[in-house]
Amino acid sequence: MLKNILLLLLLFPSLLLAQTQEFKLSNGLKVFVREDHRSPVVVSQVWYRAGSLDEVNGKTGVAHVLEHMMFKGTKKIKSGEFSRLIAKAGGKENAFTGADYTCYFQQLEKSNLELSFKLEADRMQNLNLSKEEFDKEIKVVMEERRWRTDDKPTSQVKEQFASTVFKSHPYSRPVVGWMNDLENMTVEDAREWYQNWYAPNNAILVVVGDVQANDVLNLAKKYFEKIPVRKIPERKPQVEPKQIGERRSVIKAPSELSYLLMGYQAPTLMDRLGNNESSWEPYALEMLSNILAGNSSSRLNQNIVRNQRLAVSVSAGYDSTSRGRISLFELEGTPNDFKKINELESALLQEVEKIKKDGVTQEELDRVKSMVIASDVYQKDSMFGMAMEIGQLETMDYSFHLSDGYIEKVNSVTSEQIKNVATKYLTRDKLSIVILDPQPMTQDTLPKGRPHVH
Numbered sequence: 456m457l458k459n460i461l462l463l464l465l466l467f468p469s470l471l472l473a474q475t476q477e478f479k480l481s482n483g484l485k486v487f488v489r490e491d492h493r494s495p496v497v498v499s500q501v502w503y504r505a506g507s508l509d510e511v512n513g514k515t516g517v518a519h520v521l522e523h524m525m526f527k528g529t530k531k532i533k534s535g536e537f538s539r540l541i542a543k544a545g546g547k548e549n550a551f552t553g554a555d556y557t558c559y560f561q562q563l564e565k566s567n568l569e570l571s572f573k574l575e576a577d578r579m580q581n582l583n584l585s586k587e588e589f590d591k592e593i594k595v596v597m598e599e600r601r602w603r604t605d606d607k608p609t610s611q612v613k614e615q616f617a618s619t620v621f622k623s624h625p626y627s628r629p630v631v632g633w634m635n636d637l638e639n640m641t642v643e644d645a646r647e648w649y650q651n652w653y654a655p656n657n658a659i660l661v662v663v664g665d666v667q668a669n670d671v672l673n674l675a676k677k678y679f680e681k682i683p684v685r686k687i688p689e690r691k692p693q694v695e696p697k698q699i700g701e702r703r704s705v706i707k708a709p710s711e712l713s714y715l716l717m718g719y720q721a722p723t724l725m726d727r728l729g730n731n732e733s734s735w736e737p738y739a740l741e742m743l744s745n746i747l748a749g750n751s752s753s754r755l756n757q758n759i760v761r762n763q764r765l766a767v768s769v770s771a772g773y774d775s776t777s778r779g780r781i782s783l784f785e786l787e788g789t790p791n792d793f794k795k796i797n798e799l800e801s802a803l804l805q806e807v808e809k810i811k812k813d814g815v816t817q818e819e820l821d822r823v824k825s826m827v828i829a830s831d832v833y834q835k836d837s838m839f840g841m842a843m844e845i846g847q848l849e850t851m852d853y854s855f856h857l858s859d860g861y862i863e864k865v866n867s868v869t870s871e872q873i874k875n876v877a878t879k880y881l882t883r884d885k886l887s888i889v890i891l892d893p894q895p896m897t898q899d900t901l902p903k904g905r906p907h908v909h
Contacts, residue, residue: 475845475855476668480680483656487845487855488668491838497664498838499571500560501579502846504659505652507554507630508779509690516632517640517648519552520596524645525559526550527588529581534588537574544570552630555778556850562839565665569674576678579658582649589642597638600631608708608891616716616889619704624695626779654685659849663842695720695781702887707894712767713796714891717803718785721880724775724853737775738864739872740784740880745823746815746873747771747786747806752822754806759788765799766790778851784880796890807881814874828862 478486506518528534541548546563561571604610614629621627632640660679662671698720724737748755748771755769769788776782786807790799834840835858845855 477855478672478675480655480676482680482682482684483654484658484660484675484679484682485849486660486672486675487662487849488666488671489663489841489845490666490668491663491841492665495565495665496562496838497565497568497662497666498560498562498842499568499575500558500661500842500846501575502659502661502850503557503652504555504657504778504850504852505648506552506556506778507628507632508625508693509652509688510625510628512628513636514640514644515628515636516596516600516630517644518557519631520593520637520640521645521648521653522550522552522557522559523592523596524584524589524649525578525582527585527592528583529577530583531577531581532574534583537578540570540574546571554626554630556847558846560839560842568662568664568666568671569678572674572678575660576682579653579655579679580682582653584642584646584649586642589645593637593640596631597634600634600637603631604629605634608706608710608893609714611708612706612714612716612889612891615704615706616718616887619702619889620718620720620783620887621695621781624693624779624781626695626777626781650685651688654687655679655682656684657687659846661842661846661849663838663845693779698885698887701883704887704889705892706889707892709896710891710893711896712789712891713893714787714789715796715799715803715888716785716787716890717800717886717888718783719881719885719887721773721782721784721885723777723780723782724857725777725780725851735864735868735872736876736879739868739876740773741775742820742823742827742865742868743810743873743877744771744773744784745827746810746819749823749826754809755786755788755803758806759799759802763802764791765795765802769803776847776851776853800888800890807877810874810877811881814870817870820868820870820873824865824868827865831861831865 475487475489478488480486507515510517526535526537528536532540538548541561541563544563544567546561546567548559548561550557550559559575563571604614617629618627660675721740722733722736745753747753748769750756755771759765759769760767766788767790769786771784771786773784774782786803788799788803790796834844844858848855848857
């Protein structure tokens with residue numbers, strides 16, 4: 456194992472040399488810079504610690520709607536001009552909204568970093584939220600919801616799954632919002648969201664690329680430091696009540712195939728930080744998900760897809776980080792035939808029970824460790840991937856330093872620990888299951904939504 460790690464580091468020497476530097480402006484904006492001088496490119500990202508986690512019932516989807524409105528102009532820049540200016544400079548830009556955060560990013564030739572800062576600082580404080588632009592854009596968002604969720608049976612299952620797993624936690628609500636909330640949303644709702652959360656003291660600036668850290672800091676001071684501090688609304692603790700029994704739900708939707716999604720409530724790294732007795736648990740859960748479905752040679756693919764031929768696809772997943780202090784260990788699959796949906800469920804549960812009973816072999820564990828570590832090294836070798844890692848960790852109230860000890864933590868996971876977390880967390884009382892019951896497809900059930908672009 457050590458030999459494999461050393462080989463990866465030799466192949467990617469930049470990982471040994473690169474260090475992330477952290478600064479903080481007088482208005483609270485955090486700035487993170489990671490120098491990478493292999494090519495004359497820079498990635499710039501502005502992260503806001505605001506996502507659907509911070510929404511309230513009746514206004515779901517407003518974080519995502521505001522993301523759309525951020526491209527609709529400021530007092531200085533016309534609607535759509537942001538994207539045109541970045542494109543003219545030969546760059547790429549976009550944005551995304553999640554449950555925990557909202558991120559805006561550009562990838563540019565290094566000499567154009569100032570353009571990125573100028574534009575981002577402008578819309579951080581001078582966004583033009585007009586009713587005319589909002590009324591047009593909210594229709595785009597509703598169309599996006601139709602395209603991404605209403606027209607896709609598996610997306611409907613995932614939406615239902617979230618509301619089945621979580622009874623009071625905000626993670627139960629879709630990031631795109633409920634259609635009724637979108638239909639009744641006003642420009643005032645978007646303006647309130649912007650005023651509440653889009654402030655330098657609730658934001659993070661991440662820059663990775665062919666730059667000098669001090670130059671980036673000076674540019675950040677030039678464009679961002681004059682933006683005034685805003686009072687951020689108090690965030691109340693949002694704790695999901697303890698699940699005390701299995702939960703099930705069925706979605707009936709037009710589809711050619713069925714689909715099964717099941718998951719167990721599981722802890723996050725945040726719950727285990729500083730707790731030496733159980734700090735290993737999230738890493739063991741991550742190894743468990745990869746042993747089950749990390750690649751084509753994993754247990755689920757070998758036993759359920761190829762040997763038993765119960766499914767056309769299976770997967771497993773676990774995310775150890777979240778700002779909402781709760782995570783899920785998920786299993787999913789698409790059976791060959793709807794009649795086999797119960798067989799597929801049983802087969803997945805049996806694979807979990809095998810782990811509980813017998814654990815995993817050292818050979819199996821070493822192979823998965825090598826795969827996970829290699830994936831981490833490759834991500835860190837990417838400018839965009841590194842910026843993403845820094846931004847995600849920092850906006851979710853962790854520290855980017857958390858990634859420094861990742862390889863060591865993964866390497867220390869034992870077969871017995873994987874067996875222990877499976878036994879502790881993958882229990883029927885923590886299990887939620889949603890099944891897609893496929894209905895006949897007709898002319899009336901064809902997709903109606905359309906994708907969108909900014």
